[in-house]
Amino acid sequence: MVNSTSEQVRYDLAVIGAGPAGLAAADAAAGLGLRVALVDAGAGLGGQYYRHPAPELGAARPDKLHHGWRTFAELRERLAAAPLVDHLAGHHVWAAERGEDWILHATRGPEAADRATVTARCLLLATGAYERQLPFPGWTLPGVVTAGGAQAMLKSGLVLPGRRIVVAGSGPLLLAAASSLAAAGARIPAIVEATAYLGYARGLPVLAGNPAKLAEGAEHAARLLRHGVRLRRRSAVVEAHGTDRITGVTVARLDARWKPVPGTERRIDCDALAVGHGLVPQIDLAVELGADTVTTADGTAALRVDAQQRTSVPGLWAAGETCGVGGADLALAEGVLAAHSVAGKPAPARELTVRRRRRAFAALMAAAHAPGPDWTGWVTDDTDVCRCEEVPARAVREAVTELGAADARTVKLLTRAGMGWCQGRMCGPAVACLSGGPVGRPDSRPLSCPVPLAQLAQRDGTTELSE
Amino acid sequence: MDPLELVGAEPGPARTILFDGRPVSALPGQTLAAALWADGVVAWRTTRVGGRPRGAFCGIGQCFDCLATVNGRPNQRLCLLTAEHGDAVTTQEGHGHGELDV
Ligand SMILES: Cc1cc2nc3c(=O)[nH]c(=O)nc-3n(C[C@H](O)[C@@H](O)[C@H](O)COP(=O)(O)OP(=O)(O)OC[C@H]3O[C@@H](n4cnc5c(N)ncnc54)[C@H](O)[C@@H]3O)c2cc1C
Numbered sequence: 001m002v003n004s005t006s007e008q009v010r011y012d013l014a015v016i017g018a019g020p021a022g023l024a025a026a027d028a029a030a031g032l033g034l035r036v037a038l039v040d041a042g043a044g045l046g047g048q049y050y051r052h053p054a055p056e057l058g059a060a061r062p063d064k065l066h067h068g069w070r071t072f073a074e075l076r077e078r079l080a081a082a083p084l085v086d087h088l089a090g091h092h093v094w095a096a097e098r099g100e101d102w103i104l105h106a107t108r109g110p111e112a113a114d115r116a117t118v119t120a121r122c123l124l125l126a127t128g129a130y131e132r133q134l135p136f137p138g139w140t141l142p143g144v145v146t147a148g149g150a151q152a153m154l155k156s157g158l159v160l161p162g163r164r165i166v167v168a169g170s171g172p173l174l175l176a177a178a179s180s181l182a183a184a185g186a187r188i189p190a191i192v193e194a195t196a197y198l199g200y201a202r203g204l205p206v207l208a209g210n211p212a213k214l215a216e217g218a219e220h221a222a223r224l225l226r227h228g229v230r231l232r233r234r235s236a237v238v239e240a241h242g243t244d245r246i247t248g249v250t251v252a253r254l255d256a257r258w259k260p261v262p263g264t265e266r267r268i269d270c271d272a273l274a275v276g277h278g279l280v281p282q283i284d285l286a287v288e289l290g291a292d293t294v295t296t297a298d299g300t301a302a303l304r305v306d307a308q309q310r311t312s313v314p315g316l317w318a319a320g321e322t323c324g325v326g327g328a329d330l331a332l333a334e335g336v337l338a339a340h341s342v343a344g345k346p347a348p349a350r351e352l353t354v355r356r357r358r359r360a361f362a363a364l365m366a367a368a369h370a371p372g373p374d375w376t377g378w379v380t381d382d383t384d385v386c387r388c389e390e391v392p393a394r395a396v397r398e399a400v401t402e403l404g405a406a407d408a409r410t411v412k413l414l415t416r417a418g419m420g421w422c423q424g425r426m427c428g429p430a431v432a433c434l435s436g437g438p439v440g441r442p443d444s445r446p447l448s449c450p451v452p453l454a455q456l457a458q459r460d461g462t463t464e465l466s467e
Numbered sequence: 468m469d470p471l472e473l474v475g476a477e478p479g480p481a482r483t484i485l486f487d488g489r490p491v492s493a494l495p496g497q498t499l500a501a502a503l504w505a506d507g508v509v510a511w512r513t514t515r516v517g518g519r520p521r522g523a524f525c526g527i528g529q530c531f532d533c534l535a536t537v538n539g540r541p542n543q544r545l546c547l548l549t550a551e552h553g554d555a556v557t558t559q560e561g562h563g564h565g566e567l568d569v
Pocket residue numbers: 016017018019020021022039040041042046047048049050091092093094126127128129130131147148149151152173176177279282319320321322326327328331448527
């Protein structure tokens with residue numbers, strides 16, 4: 001594997017994202033004789049699930065923070081020895097263009113010369129997901145971090161956001177995060193989960209078909225039990241307290257629609273809060289190309305793919321969380337299946353089985369953890385909904401009730417919510433809910449990340465994109 | 468138990484960065500945000516409208532809450548930048564929309 005850009009090379013396949021899906025795809029594609037560019041914004045391989053300490057940290061036992069570390073170590077080793085794969089690290093792709101070939105536009109840094117393009121015959125989108133945030137009073141205080149962010153900072157930098165960390169929100173990532181934070185020495189006064197987990201009970205046959213998933217969950221549960229961590233179900237953090245840093249949270253019981261039940265509030269002291277409500281597929285590049293999407297059971301937009309992982313756009317494949325959040329094993333299987341389709345080879349039976357089982361499991365999880373319709377009950381009028389532009393819920397509500405806005409797009413134009421640096425990734429789902437419009441519509445982001453103007457200007461025919 | 472002990476880390480010698488002029492040590496390979504967390508610092512910017520403190524939120528480059536000025540260049544995401552010896556991180560007030568930087 002070469003670690004550099006080769007602007008002259010015309011690749012058979014460009015893979016965007018070097019997480020489980022992208023790694024498995026690049027490995028399988030090279031095995032089938034394809035010339036592959038594996039492009040990732042990050043410096044290393046692994047994506048979210050296999051995020052690991054920087055090599056200079058000299059971790060002798062990185063597997064302590066991972067399930068399935070061996071799978072990653074083997075993939076990494078095979079890719080390092082694969083002459084057909086170029087790893088283009090530190091390349092953030094901000095647009096994909098279809099001509100005779102695909103042309104990817106990427107940025108590697110702030111200077112005009114940090115622009116790069118990659119040319120390929122076929123394109124696989126394996127860009128993963130980002131966390132869904134539902135705002136509550138105090139969520140902008142320092143020490144409040146995302147559950148996946150706490151996990152990522154721990155896995156890569158071996159650091160904790162505090163000593164006493166409440167873990168809250170909804171979804172399986174909470175258990176994974178709490179389990180590693182506790183193992184790394186943090187006190188976890190509580191895991192606060194909004195659902196009752198009852199949804200799982202209805203899907204027993206699906207659970208039985210996914211023993212590996214069960215084992216992983218059981219391992220987290222055992223570790224949490226060992227550390228004396230309590231799981232509070234049907235509850236939510238309805239306020240974070242503090243002035244310059246979080247000092248505690250108020251937790252309340254929720255009814256079945258996620259409405260806080262008055263009189264059930266309890267205060268828990270902490271110096272950090274790790275919070276998240278599931279994941280949202282990161283699909284901007286494909287949405288800008290007009291790819292069809294589906295709405296998942298938990299109200300997010302994912303790419304629609306066929307049995308061969310092909311999107312509705314010719315020459316564009318997708319694998320992993322971009323097709324709906326389902327975890328690392330599913331991502332690995334879909335990566336392999338996509339590579340076979342690109343190479344025109346029949347799909348391997350093992351991966352077909354894994355995909356079928358894990359997709360069913362994912363649908364079950366999504367339905368179980370879908371936010372209840374009344375969560376907005378804990379959002380006070382002066383809670384900032386948009387962190388970047390500091391737009392309070394009051395402004396969003398007024399845009400709806402007084403100015404007649406009926407969807408997120410109109411609210412955005414009237415209030416600037418979602419117009420800041422993160423391009424609505426943090427507030428998008430919340431704004432959609434508060435505006436009463438449809439949820440699960442894909443957001444439009446013509447540029448998938450901020451691009452220095454000097455680099456934008458170099459792209460032919462893009463004057464409409466540069467301000 | 469701490470995170471380094473958990474994974475049996477034996478990092479090389481620490482680097483020193485400057486946070487608003489104060490020396491803070493950073494382990495090799497850690498991001499600037501990680502080095503500040505390890506030092507107990509969780510805020511390094513104030514917001515444009517409310518003047519409220521902010522630090523790292525998403526930890527993976529997506530929220531842009533962790534912006535600060537690094538070696539004179541404003542609006543840098545500290546969760547993405549590896550700490551290098553002598554890096555000067557300065558608290559940032561507000562954020563300039565003038566220059567769209569990565
Ligand atoms: C912050 C976070 C932490 C998580 N931690 C865990 C965990 O501890 N345990 C667990 O079971 N699941 C975790 N997950 C869930 C995660 O989604 C996994 O299920 C798994 O990593 C998904 O694999 P993937 O290959 O689909 O995507 P990912 O692993 O997310 O990989 C996507 C890759 O694409 C790259 N990328 C995205 N956009 C671009 C672009 N425009 N240009 C270039 N590169 C791009 C990213 O840098 C990333 O490396 C986490 C998710 C998040 C968001």
